Amino acid sequence: VTFHQILEHDGPRDTKRYCLELEGINQAGLLTYTALVLYRSGFSIVHATISTHEGHVSDTFELSATKAEAEHLLRQFLDVPFTERQQESVPLPFHVSPSDCNLEELMRMWGKHPLLHS
Known part of the structure; x- marks a missing residue:
């Protein structure tokens, strides 16, 4: 997860803009x-740009908010630490195994799983 404020934008002055980037293994209900x-x-x-390729999701959202607490609430939901104009990656709650980083290895492991071939 990468989340940061966009300081210069063409929206109303009372609106803050942010960029949220999500990457990981596609799972049912993730976008919802x-x-x-x-x-x-x-x-x-x-x-928004939504992309799924071979089980890997890469989503980018440009967001706007008028309430000051919106950023704080989102950070609580996604457990994203505060960063000042830095991009920081943090695993999402469903990013559960070291093999998630190696999609090809994960797909190979799934292909050998006995329950998938019964």
């Missing part, structure tokens, strides 16, 4: 969960 968290935090999605 993300949209719900953004909504509950008080964000609107200005623009």
Whole structure:
């Protein structure tokens, strides 16, 4: 997860803009969960790029918020530490195994799983 404020934007002055980038293994309900968290935090999605390729998701959201607490709420939902104009990557709660970083190895392991071939 990478999350940072966009300081210069073409929106209203009373609106803050942010960039949220998510990467990881695609899971059912991930996009729905993300949209719900953004909504509950008080964000609107200005623009989004959603990409899934061979089980790997890479989503980028440009967000806007008028409430000062929106950023704080989102950080609580996603457990994203505060960074001042830095990009920091933090594993999402569903990023559960070291093999997640190596998608090819993970797919190979799944291919050998006996329950998948019964």
